[in-house]
Amino acid sequence: xxxxxxxxxxxxxxxxxxxxxxxxxxxxxxxxxxxxxxxxxxxxxxxxxxxxxxxxxxxxxxxxxxxxxxxxxxxxxxxxxxxxxxxxxxxxxxxxxxxxxxxxxxxxxxxxxxxxxxxxxxxxxxxxxxxxxxxxxxxxxxxxxxxxxxxxxxxxxxxxxxxxxxxxxxxxxxxxxxxxxxxxxxxxxxxxxxxxxxxxxxxxxxxxxxxxxxxxxxxxxxxxxxxxxxxxxxxxxxxxxxxxxxxxxxxxxxxxxxxxxxxxxxxxxxxxxxxxxxxxxxxxxxxxxxxxxxxxxxxxxxxxxxxxxxxxxxxxxxxxxxxxxx
Ligand code: XMP
Numbered sequence: 001x002x003x004x005x006x007x008x009x010x011x012x013x014x015x016x017x018x019x020x021x022x023x024x025x026x027x028x029x030x031x032x033x034x035x036x037x038x039x040x041x042x043x044x045x046x047x048x049x050x051x052x053x054x055x056x057x058x059x060x061x062x063x064x065x066x067x068x069x070x071x072x073x074x075x076x077x078x079x080x081x082x083x084x085x086x087x088x089x090x091x092x093x094x095x096x097x098x099x100x101x102x103x104x105x106x107x108x109x110x111x112x113x114x115x116x117x118x119x120x121x122x123x124x125x126x127x128x129x130x131x132x133x134x135x136x137x138x139x140x141x142x143x144x145x146x147x148x149x150x151x152x153x154x155x156x157x158x159x160x161x162x163x164x165x166x167x168x169x170x171x172x173x174x175x176x177x178x179x180x181x182x183x184x185x186x187x188x189x190x191x192x193x194x195x196x197x198x199x200x201x202x203x204x205x206x207x208x209x210x211x212x213x214x215x216x217x218x219x220x221x222x223x224x225x226x227x228x229x230x231x232x233x234x235x236x237x238x239x240x241x242x243x244x245x246x247x248x249x250x251x252x253x254x255x256x257x258x259x260x261x262x263x264x265x266x267x268x269x270x271x272x273x274x275x276x277x278x279x280x281x282x283x284x285x286x287x288x289x290x291x292x293x294x295x296x297x298x299x300x301x302x303x304x305x306x307x308x309x310x311x312x313x314x315x316x317x318x319x320x321x322x323x324x325x326x
Pocket of ligand 1: 102202282321
């Protein structure tokens with residue numbers, strides 16, 4: 001019967017047999033699947049593996065540090081971070097259409113990753129090594145959903161910003177292909193990955209880019225990042241993490257609302273809280289959070305984030321509304 005130690009031991013053997021002495025590249029997204037698959041491969045082959053993390057500037061507060069510091073400390077994975085915020089934000093300038101944003105972010109992600117990949121391949125070749133393998137955090141439900149046979153990389157782009165083009169000359173290592181999310185989390189814990197990463201709620205690959213309704217700018221990202229951090233902090237402090245599937249925090253950047261602060265009138269922006277309960281994100285209901293938790297979040301956001309003077313709650317189920325606003 002199922003046992004995380006057995007799965008780990010079996011996968012390690014399998015990975016070693018598949019890889020031999022070749023070099024391997026892995027894209028870390030900050031999410032559970034790529035974190036666990038990367039750690040598993042690292043356990044099997046050590047520094048033959050290089051992990052790549054693309055900072056696209058659309059990350060949440062603390063996310064990069066979580067990967068660079070906590071993940072690396074707990075796994076020993078050799079990591080390259082790509083500073084790509086300027087590039088991403090440059091390409092997103094003036095863009096408001098949600099699908100166009102997704103396309104740009106997906107495309108730039110691949111470009112950034114391919115660049116590192118080329119560098120690593122060159123470096124390996126120069127020292128006579130081979131880079132042949134790419135790690136993917138494909139889970140069993142992804143395999144079923146995409147109807148994919150072994151080794152195909154056709155993960156739905158919507159669900160994985162790391163969904164890489166299939167014309168890459170790499171063989172895939174997919175150590176989580178037979179597993180469900182709960183099992184992946186258990187393996188992650190067994191491998192010593194911090195709970196903040198293993199227990200993370202779903203977060204979209206395009207990140208905060210699709211939670212700013214309107215154009216994505218650095219200033220708007222800073223506003224949303226602060227509001228999002230406060231909401232997450234208070235939800236965790238109130239013990240709500242298990243009760244909600246995820247809670248998008250959305251900045252209505254093109255809407256202005258009138259407020260009053262001290263003696264003055266303000267003309268700021270509303271923030272939307274979108275806490276949802278769900279089994280699989282296909283359908284969802286809005287989570288009936290305790291009023292005092294909502295009040296605390298609202299007070300803190302309006303007190304601490306000066307550009308925001310109003311917090312509203314989204315009380316729509318899916319369908320008809322999607323979980324994300326874009
Ligand atoms: P919707 O908004 O379609 O979201 O109800 C369903 C689930 O998918 C996530 N989501 C995304 N994940 N790239 C991703 O990796 C995306 O472009 C994307 N759009 C939505 C969303 O957070 C929810 O969990």
